[in-house]
Amino acid sequence: MFVNKGGKQRTSRAGWSGEGEVAIDPDYPTRLNFYQKAPLLEISIxxxxxFALDRLQVLKAIEAAQxxxxxxxxxxxxxxxxxxERMCLSASAGSMAIRHDERRKxxxxxxxxxxxxCRTEDLRSWFLRYECALxxxxxxxxxxxxxxxxxxxLNLGHKQLSKKEKDLMRTELMASCAHIPNFNFENESxxxxxxxxxxxxxxxxRVYLRNGYAYVPAMEQMALVIGxxxxxxxxxxxxxxxxxxxxxxxxxxxxxLLNISRQNTGKEYTTDAVAGKVTADDVEPLSALFPLCMSHLHNGLRSEGHMKHGGRMQFGLFLKGIGLPLDEAIVYWRRAFHKSTDDEFQKKYVYNIRHNYGMEGKRADYTPYSCARIITSNQPGAGDHHGCPFRHFSPDNLRRELLVSGVDEADVQEMLQLVTGGHYQVACTRLFEVTQLARARQQGKAAAxxxxxxxxxxxxxxxxxAFNLMSPGKQQNGMEIESGANASQHAIGKRWRGSN
Structure with missing residues (x-):
């Protein structure tokens, strides 16, 4: 597809000299592109x-806005x-040379x-979503x-109804277009x-269906093209x-390519994403800083002494990401599964814990799940605790969970409205603002x-x-955390970032 060169190179094009002799660039006749043919050209590294980073900035800007x-x-x-700023595509009235370079990019x-x-399902899903939006x-x-x-x-092969065919289905077609303001049936194809x-x-x-066909008003053709x-x-x-x-x-x-793909839907967190070592004893006091999904998993594990595979994967990798090493993870999960005998724990769970840390199987170093993966993959069923509460809880259960978390009624209603609109991560961000950010402001933290x-x-x-908000700054004996949830968090903070 690409040939990498040390220096930059402009490619020549048959039928166009760069001076505007040809009105339409044969390579890129319009600003729109289905990207059916890979570029066969030379390009510097x-x-x-x-080019990749500029386009990525555009896709991430779309993501942030949505x-x-x-x-x-x-x-x-x-x-x-x-x-x-990043991916300008000039109109046809612009300079031919500029248009060509923009469309080439x-x-x-x-x-x-x-x-x-294309490497993983998560990456493909993210790229597909925001390329379609662009x-x-x-x-x-x-x-x-x-x-x-x-x-x-595009030669999509869409057949346009004749006037006779249209008149025969007049009642049904008009009914299917009832959602369109000021719809004029006679003028619409x-x-x-x-x-x-x-x-x-x-x-x-939004369409009339009959015998396996959909009858689409021309004004909705854009949806067909996007699909x-x-x-x-x-x-x-x-x-x-x-x-x-x-x-x-x-x-x-x-x-x-690997460097580019790491800048995806959510940062890839590893055990050193937040410096320092967390012990099994630290998990409980630090749970005051967990997001709602992990708080729900933590509370479910603590009350039931058991957790299904989906929950163990989601919560276990999260704990790995905040700095819980393998030896402490085994201690933590052994205590959590207090209803199991030592033999049962060794046979049923230790291999999976070690596998998550890259010590068994193909020895892959698994990273914590992003919001996108949690929201779109492996929907929880009966008895499960994994998933995203904003996406997977019923409104009543979510409301109850938020109230238990200390959110007041007005903020709960705001979050429920966001959830109704499908804005699950915005609702989670709002929860962060009314809990973690508000608490930090009350304590006079400059970072808030x-x-x-x-x-x-x-x-x-x-x-x-949340952790950074509650950390007052580097001190001579290390970093302290002051969330107010538990006095032992002061000591945790010192271990957490004292080596920085």
Whole structure:
């Protein structure tokens, strides 16, 4: 796909000299791209990395805007601003040379991130979600003529209903469009597509279904195009993931791709993400700084003396991430599973604990789960404690859990509204603000003098921010923590960061 060179190089293009003789660039006729063909060109390693990081900044800006629950107009405005700075795509009236370079960068950067983010299911899911959001933004931003020229080039095979066919289904079609303000049936055309190609519209009951076909008003065509983009990109990511092992021998490319992929949905936390050693005795007092998902797991384990596999994985890796080493983890879990005999504990649980620390099996050094993974994977069932309370609890159970956590009624209602809108991480961030941040402000911590917290994307991110808020600063004998939850936390803080 790419050939790495030490220096930068501009590629020449047949049919275009760079001086504007040809009105439409044959390589990139529009600003929109389905990225069906990988770029076959030479590129310097510096340009390779810069292109990828610029596009990544755009995707992360989209993520941040969506996580904060901003409305459509505000999200569009913010994305447009970061696109102008990092991934500008000029209109057709601009300079041919500038347009070509911008679209070349867009093309190349997409495929670099596709390589970097195909490695795991979590990475693929994140990349797919925000690439689709970026494509949707661009589809909304271009004018109607450019949009139609691009859609026509895709040859999607959507059949347009004749006037006779449209009149025969008049009642049903009008009923399916009742949600559209000021809808004019006579002036609207309709497309006949396989219902699988319009699943988003079907899910929201915005189309008429008959005999396996969906009848889509032309004004909803954008949803069909976005759906097709998503399907093709998802299939391509799976294909790239299977081919990736063949690239592992490239000593120049793989370190760059790995570095890029580490900047994903949530920081990859390891045992040294927060310095110092945590003991089995420290877990209880430190639990005052846990996010709601981990607090729920901690309380469930403490009350039941048992936990199913999903909970052990989620909580165990979280504890590993805050600094609990293997030997202390075994001590902690042995105490927690007090109903098991020593023999049962050794046979049923020790191997799994050691496996999480890379000491058994393929010896992979597993990292704690991000919010994205917890929210989208392995939905909890009866008797389970894992998952995201904001995503998986019923409204009544979530309300009860928040009230028990000390959240007042007004803030509980605000969080429930965020959850109703699907803004689970924003709700978690709000919980952080009304508990950890508020407590730090009451205690006069300088670090708490911010308007709002950074959006939570990882349980260990929540814990680390909470711990840093309660740490008054470096002292001669080490770092102290003053959460007020337990006096022993002063000693924990000294061990925690005293070596820094």
């Amino acid at each position: 510096e340009e390779f990395e810069q 996580l904060r629950g901003r409305d459509e107009a505000e999200i569009f405005k913010q994305v447009e601003a970061v696109c102008r 867009d093309h190349i950067s997409h495929f670099i991130l596709r390589l970097a983010y 494509f949707r933004h661009r589809l909304m931003a271009v004018d109607a003529a450019e949009k139609q020229r691009f859609i026509a080039s 309709f497309l006949e597509v396989n219902f699988e190609d319009a699943l988003d519209l079907v899910q929201h009951r 097709e983009f998503k399907r093709r990109l998802a299939a391509s990511l799976e294909m790239y993931a299977k081919a990736l092992p063949r690239m592992d021998e490239d000593e120049r490319l793989m370190p760059v 003098n911010v308007a709002s917290a950074e959006t939570i994307t990882h349980p260990n991110h929540y814990f680390e921010q």
